Amino acid sequence: MSAVSSAAMLEAEKLRGGLSRRKLLDKAFVVIGLSIMLGCLAILAVLFIDLVRDGAPRFGWDFLTNFASRRATSAGILAAWVGTSLIMLVTAVCAVPIGVMAAIYLEEYAPKNWFTAIVEINVTNLAGVPSIVYGLLALGLLVHQFDLGQSILAAGLTLALLILPIVIVATRESIRSVPNAIREAAYGLGATRWEVTKDHVLPYSTGGILTGMILGLSRAIGETAPIITIGALSFIAFLPDSPIKSEFPFVSFQWLHDPFTAMPIQMFNWVSRPDQAFQANAAAAGAILLCMTLAMNGVAIFIRYRFRKKINW
Amino acid sequence: MRDRVVEILLLASGLVAVFTTLAIVGVLLFESGGFFEHVTLKEFFTDTMWTPLFADAHYGIMPLVAGTLTTTVVALVVAVPLGTTIAIYLSEFAPHNVRETVKPILELLGAVPTVVYGYFALTMVTPLLQYFMPELPGFNMLSAGLVIGLMIVPYISSVSEDAMRAVPRYMREGSYAMGATRLQTALRVVVPGAFSGLAAAFILGISRAVGETMVVAIAAGMQPNLTFDPREPAATITAYIVQVSLGDLAHGSIGYQSIFAAGLVLMAITLMFNVIGFGLTRKFREAY
Amino acid sequence: MQRTTEAPSAVRATRPAEETALSKESPANAKSTSGAPRISIAVDDTRQVRTLNVKAAVDNVNFYYGEHRALKNLTIPIADRQVTALIGPSGCGKSTFLRCFNRMHDLQPGTRYEGSITLHPDNLNLIGPGVDPIEVRMRIGMVFQKPNPFPKSIFENVAYGLRLRGLRNRATLAEEVEKALRGAALWDEAKDRLQDSALALSGGQMQRLCIARALATKPEILLFDEPTSALDPIATAKIEELISTLRDQVTVLIVTHNMQQAARVSDYTAFMYIGELIEFDEAAKIFTNPSKKATEDYITGRYG
Structure with a gap:
């Protein structure tokens, strides 16, 4: 026992x-x-x-307000940050509406057929294309065929194409998270497809769309390779033409066609100089660039968090 | 009527993606067409030197491919174990709030501009490596590869984690009910169950590493060098394109065309990996 | 409707009045060891008192999901090498109760047990705070509602528990796998395709594979959580037959929403309602002449 x-x-x-x-x-x-x-x-x-x-x-005010220079201690990033800001403006203006509209089409309108399948495969595939290939596309098509030259417009369009898949994917995801019951409720009241989209689907997915937009731009702001490929100059000691004029019509788009430099290009230029003194410039520019991207990502995370808390399906 | 206009506008936006792809393929084929009028495919794939800009011009893509493969392998040796371990930890071990906090922070690693990573590789990783390997040259593929690996860790960990979390709960319960520990359940049930997803993560990671440009352009040197030794300097396909773009090449010259030929090879390699990778992702989504 | 909140009066721990064939020991001996106590069920005065050997004694168990008290003061003896069925309307806590036995609730945060489930012969409190849930699960097997074989070969599925325990010898593994498959009446169908994926089996075969998987590690208690609810009638019949034969080697605890099934396979039956035990008795008694009105209402299909 x-x-x-x-x-x-x-x-x-x-x-x-x-x-x-x-x-x-x-x-x-x-x-x-x-x-x-x-x-x-x-x-x-x-x-x-x-x-x-x-x-x-x-670090200091001079660094932000000086042009690039042959002397490391007096070289600054004025042309670079102005260039980056303008390029981002072009990128955002092009990529966001097109990306959001493409996403709406794919989620709300597209019939289930081979054509839609091709569009979808294209979007996923574009997300995996190396950024430098976009640079080659821009060099061959925008710079030479469309004769845009090495301009802010060419750079902005290049980066817009680059972040288009990011915007599309993020927008689709947030549109998809709007429950079908909401759509059916609106259709039940006699709304057309566009009214349902505009009045219900889009407002409820704003958070996701904003997040996607910011993440896309944060990717674009750090991209170096594609704009090097289109042949951006890195020694620029002038600013693009001012968009605001004192005479009629007060607005000018001449700046779109001006040559430029950008933050990552300026940094790359300094990194690749043999002179050690320029490494400090590179580091300073890098720190500012990193702050910009981290801040944008932080904002994106915050928005995502806020919207997730606010709307609880 | 207005609805019709809206729909056409939306459709047109969707078509931008299609046109972009067509334009990429078109431009690459068109511009490298000129290149292949001068260079035979045999020379392109068998010559062991790549010197299109020298007087004694050679057009063998292999040195660039070797550089690309070497940095990619180094990157994967870092990223696959780290990324997978993090994914297993986050998916199977971490409490909910830890996962929700750590994931976005980890994704910041992938958001750092690549030019900053290049600086990091050149000014920090290489000197550190030289401390252990005194004969390591200032430009080398090892440090570039290591940093690329770090960069793709969050990418691999997030795709892998998605795949593991797609393994249904009843599968885990079956294992826990047999008296398995978390680690045993993770390694013996979840990882095999998420296998195609993990493979997709690795392959998409490869495609990222192959296409990475700035880190190698800054830290690996830009001389084409037919070697698989990561301690040596070498150029990758992407670094070569950057190098040529930095110079002032006449539109239509053979040097100008050569970057499109290199781009075509790059596109072919990444496209191949992407297609396999996305195929596998779809498979794991359908598996359960 | 009248419900009891105190421990059901029908179950009372007493000295056995009569020994069954299962135990040949004298009462004095039984008391001096840590072995299983015997519990008799005295339902009413007209019935002959029968005793049972207890494999696990559930004593005053409460279970909480956060603040929600899902199980209330359960006290039930689980008879050794007999089939005990848990029945009741959905949401009555029968699956929750079943999952206490192998501590599956520990996988979710914010769950809490109270009371004790004492496993004999070594008097291990399955839900005791210092007791390792993994150790508990190694001793108590479970078969789930939905067949959940792993995406591995048939052989590897059955060998899983043995491998977890560090067994590597191929010959021993093969031997144990065969034994387990025979035990689960799957050997004849599976012997020629041991290396095929388990996911290629039919639903009923998968469920028998899961039973074999659990049997391979020789559990002391085998838990079944509505094992046939996802199966067709023919597969169900096979599983029921299997459960009947299993009682020779293992203590079986089965949750089912199918009363015919409980009547067919079980020796003892517990009827639960909203987290409480309403009645526990021999199956024959519960299904022919329940003592409680609620039990009768449920059995005759008046609710649930």
């Missing part, structure tokens, strides 16, 4: 022995997983601190 139960005890004891080893492995994995994750985040922090430290001697 007691032999039986002690045998059972022994069996249980054996189970526990193997188990403690397995549980140890389990705990070890948690430690490994956590440390890898924290390690990656630490690298991000190191990267940022390194840029700030290396660039520290350059």
